[in-house]
Amino acid sequence: MNIQRWIARREPNWQRLDTLLQKVEKKGLKSLNAIEIRELASLYRSVTADLARSRTQEISNTLSQNLQSLTTRAYGQIYQGSRRQEWQAVKHFYLWGLPRVIRQTFLYTALSTALFLLGAVIAWWYAWQDPTFMSLIVPEHLISKVRDDHELWMGSIVGVEPLASSNIMTNNISVSLTAVAGGITAGLSTVFLLIFNGLLIGAIGTLVAQNNLAYPFWAFVFPHGSLELPAIFFAGGGGFLIAKGLVFPGKYRRVDALKLYASQAMQLVCGIIPMLVIAGIIEGFISPNPVIPGIFKYFFGIVLFIGLVVYCNRRQETREKSS
Numbered sequence: 001m002n003i004q005r006w007i008a009r010r011e012p013n014w015q016r017l018d019t020l021l022q023k024v025e026k027k028g029l030k031s032l033n034a035i036e037i038r039e040l041a042s043l044y045r046s047v048t049a050d051l052a053r054s055r056t057q058e059i060s061n062t063l064s065q066n067l068q069s070l071t072t073r074a075y076g077q078i079y080q081g082s083r084r085q086e087w088q089a090v091k092h093f094y095l096w097g098l099p100r101v102i103r104q105t106f107l108y109t110a111l112s113t114a115l116f117l118l119g120a121v122i123a124w125w126y127a128w129q130d131p132t133f134m135s136l137i138v139p140e141h142l143i144s145k146v147r148d149d150h151e152l153w154m155g156s157i158v159g160v161e162p163l164a165s166s167n168i169m170t171n172n173i174s175v176s177l178t179a180v181a182g183g184i185t186a187g188l189s190t191v192f193l194l195i196f197n198g199l200l201i202g203a204i205g206t207l208v209a210q211n212n213l214a215y216p217f218w219a220f221v222f223p224h225g226s227l228e229l230p231a232i233f234f235a236g237g238g239g240f241l242i243a244k245g246l247v248f249p250g251k252y253r254r255v256d257a258l259k260l261y262a263s264q265a266m267q268l269v270c271g272i273i274p275m276l277v278i279a280g281i282i283e284g285f286i287s288p289n290p291v292i293p294g295i296f297k298y299f300f301g302i303v304l305f306i307g308l309v310v311y312c313n314r315r316q317e318t319r320e321k322s323s
Contacts, residue, residue: 003059010050017043017070024077044074098271099314105237105264108244112179112194112236116229119198120205127206137203146211154220157288165284172228172276176235180265183242190239197232219294222301224283230308231275238265238272 020040023031032040051067054060102109126133134143145153157164175193182190208217241261249257286292286300 003057007059007063013043013046014050014067014070017047017074021070021073021077025073029077040074041078044071044078047071047074093267093270096314096316098267099312101264101267102234102271102312105241105268108237108240109233110237111240112190112233115191115194115236116198116201116233119195119200120202121198123199123202124206127203128210134203134207137199138207142204143207146207146213150211150213152208152213152217152220154288157284162284165280168283169277169280172231172280173273176232176272176276177269179232179235180238180242180269183239183262183265184246185243186247187240187243190236190243194232194236216294219297220287223287223297223304224279224301226301226305227275227308228279228283230305231272231279234268234272234275238268241265241268 017040020032020036020043024040029037047067048071051064051071054064054067123133123137127137142153145151175197179190179193182188182193205214205217208214241264242258245252245257245259245261246254252260287297
């Protein structure tokens, strides 16, 4: 191989790659147009091959080092730049995409919330009218602790906060995913889960009210419930989205409707899981903490819920108008 002729033939590619890299290093990958991006990738592969040849032929240590530096820079910009774009996409989703999906699916979330509240009202009514109704919903040991000992059961969390928090997260995420997956039963299991959980909270709320423990009970619920309950309602909405695609595809083919609505449901899941992780930490470390005054817990829960409402109404005006 004529080394000088080979270098003369390949050097324009090296210089061009260096020029593109300088541009990217100064202004970022977005400064390149589509043709330049494809050129950058092609030149990277070409120069990598040149580097391998220079080492195999033992042409020049200086040349090999220069080509190595060039390929390292190109690798960093192409692959790390791609990772940066992925992280930017994640950031954009949580800043703007998730709130938009929550607003777009509001009616499904509202239906989910209504079914939960229906269960709570039914339980409240029957628990006041018929004392035996309580035992059908609430575990007997909880009834005994509240009625006989006049105590709440949350004190068992104190001292084992990390374990309790982990178990709470796992359980809540499991319940929420079950509510979403319930869409494949045409939403029937989602309806059952929402009404049953409503019955449970309604019955327990009545139990503590009958025994003058409502204030500390709701002080426990407010901090984490401000995120946990909306997350469950979003999950129920996700289940109903899947059910709609399955049962009422409308103008779409059923398979296309399922893809569309399941995609929205999965986006909701991406919001639900972080909410439940945060709620689990709060329920493990803040809600049962006897040192924190009840009034602060109420305030904390209200502020957290207001923050959630504000977040859900975030709008990126220019993009939402164009979409």
